[in-house]
Amino acid sequence: MRAVGIILAGGNSHKMRELTHRRAIAAMPVAGSYRAIDFALSNMSNSHIQKVAVLTQYNARSLNEHLNSSKWWDFGRKQGGLYVFTPTITADNGYWYRGTADAIYQNLEFLRKCHEPYVIISSGDAVYKMDYNKALEYHIRKKSDVTVVCKRLDVDEDASRFGTLKMNEDMRIEEFEEKPMLATSNMISAGIYVIRRRLLIDLIEHCAEEERHDFVTDILIRYKNLKRMYAYEIKDYWNNISTVEAYYRTNMDFLKPEVRKYFFREYPEVYSKVSDLPPAKYNPGAIVKNSLVGSGSIINGTVENSVLFKKTFVGNNCVIKNSVILNDVYLGDNTYIENCIVESRDTIRANTRHVGTNGVKVVVEKNERYAL
Incomplete structure (x- = not known):
C-alpha cells in the first residue's frame, strides 16, 4: 500500500453524556465484543496499510490499554506497525492537542520520516467496512489534492451534526459546511480523507503558523476553492456513534441479520483484542x-x-x-x-x-x- 494511516481518536463528545466520563469515544464497546476503533484499524489492516498512527488524548487509559498489543490487527511487524501518540510536553510545546490539525502537527515528525506518498486519515468513532485502496485509486484518477469520503443519509436523518457537502457532476466539492444549523444537503463527510503526504505536511505547517488547529474548518473548508477537492461516496453501511442515540441505534442495527452477515460473515473481517473468557x-x-x-x-x-x-x-x-x-x-x-x-x-x-x-x-x- 502506498499510504500511511492516521486515526484521530483523541476527541470527546458531550453528546455521549455519561458514557464518555470514563473512556474515549473510540473505546466505546460495539456489537457485543468490539471497540469502535477496531473498525478503522481493521480497515487499515485489510487495505494492507502497514504503518498506522493512532492519536489519542481524552480519557485514553482504556483505549491505550486496548491498543497495547498490535498483533490483533496484524500490525506486529518489523517494518511499519502501530504507533500510539499521546500529547507530549517538550521544550517547544506545552499544549494538549488543541484540535485535529494540531494533533497531526504535534506528531509531524512521524509523517516526515515516512516514505509513503499518500496519507489516509480516518476518525476512530465510526462503524463501517471499507477498502481504502479504492478511495486512493479514485484520488489518483481524479488528480485530486484532497479526497473526502462521503455518505448520503436518508431523508429523515439529521445531517446537522456532520459536515455537509455539495458537489458538481464531476464530484468536485463546491460547498463544505461543518455542522450547519440547518442542513441543506444530506451528503455528509464520513471523516475519512485521502491526501498527498507532502501536501498534508505543508498545509499543517501553514495552519500552525496562523494558530489554526482544526483540520476540517481550517484546512478543508478554507482551501476548498484553492485546492482540487473531490468526494468519494460509499454505499455500504456506515454509522457514527458520537451521540447516545446514534450509539444505541448502531448497536441495535447489529440485531438485523443483514448487518450481522455484512460485518461477521463477509470478507474482509473485523478484528479486535481477544479476551480469554468462557462461552456465555x-x-x-x-x-x-x-x-x-x-x-x-x-x-x-x-x-x-x-x-x-x-x-x-x-x-x-x-x-x-x-x-x-x-x-x-x-x-x-x-x-x-x-x-x-x-x-x-x-x-x-x-x-x-x-x-x-x-x-x-x-x-x-x-x-x-x-x-x-
Missing part, C-alpha cells in the same frame, strides 16, 4: 430472543432485542428489552430494563426498574456489589 452460559429458565450476548456472560432471566457485552450477569426473573448492557454489569434479581444503556462495571440492585420513556436512558450506578 444460559441457565435453566433463561429466555433469549434476537440478542447478542458476549462471552463470559451468565443469563438467568429474559433478554429480548438487546446487546449484552462481556461478563454480564443477569439475575433470576430479570427482564431486559431493547437495551445495551456494557461490560461486566451485574443485574440483581427481578430487575426490569427497557430502552436503556447500562454503563460498564455497574451493579443494578435487585427489584429495580429502569425504562427510557423519552428516548434512550443512560443508567449509571455505583460500582459496588450488593447482596441479593
Whole structure:
C-alpha cells in the first residue's frame, strides 16, 4: 500500500453524556465484543496499510490499554506497525492537542520520516467496512489534492451534526459546511480523507503558523476553492456513534441479520483484542430472543432485542428489552430494563426498574456489589 494511516481518536463528545466520563469515544464497546476503533484499524489492516498512527488524548487509559498489543490487527511487524501518540510536553510545546490539525502537527515528525506518498486519515468513532485502496485509486484518477469520503443519509436523518457537502457532476466539492444549523444537503463527510503526504505536511505547517488547529474548518473548508477537492461516496453501511442515540441505534442495527452477515460473515473481517473468557452460559429458565450476548456472560432471566457485552450477569426473573448492557454489569434479581444503556462495571440492585420513556436512558450506578 502506498499510504500511511492516521486515526484521530483523541476527541470527546458531550453528546455521549455519561458514557464518555470514563473512556474515549473510540473505546466505546460495539456489537457485543468490539471497540469502535477496531473498525478503522481493521480497515487499515485489510487495505494492507502497514504503518498506522493512532492519536489519542481524552480519557485514553482504556483505549491505550486496548491498543497495547498490535498483533490483533496484524500490525506486529518489523517494518511499519502501530504507533500510539499521546500529547507530549517538550521544550517547544506545552499544549494538549488543541484540535485535529494540531494533533497531526504535534506528531509531524512521524509523517516526515515516512516514505509513503499518500496519507489516509480516518476518525476512530465510526462503524463501517471499507477498502481504502479504492478511495486512493479514485484520488489518483481524479488528480485530486484532497479526497473526502462521503455518505448520503436518508431523508429523515439529521445531517446537522456532520459536515455537509455539495458537489458538481464531476464530484468536485463546491460547498463544505461543518455542522450547519440547518442542513441543506444530506451528503455528509464520513471523516475519512485521502491526501498527498507532502501536501498534508505543508498545509499543517501553514495552519500552525496562523494558530489554526482544526483540520476540517481550517484546512478543508478554507482551501476548498484553492485546492482540487473531490468526494468519494460509499454505499455500504456506515454509522457514527458520537451521540447516545446514534450509539444505541448502531448497536441495535447489529440485531438485523443483514448487518450481522455484512460485518461477521463477509470478507474482509473485523478484528479486535481477544479476551480469554468462557462461552456465555444460559441457565435453566433463561429466555433469549434476537440478542447478542458476549462471552463470559451468565443469563438467568429474559433478554429480548438487546446487546449484552462481556461478563454480564443477569439475575433470576430479570427482564431486559431493547437495551445495551456494557461490560461486566451485574443485574440483581427481578430487575426490569427497557430502552436503556447500562454503563460498564455497574451493579443494578435487585427489584429495580429502569425504562427510557423519552428516548434512550443512560443508567449509571455505583460500582459496588450488593447482596441479593
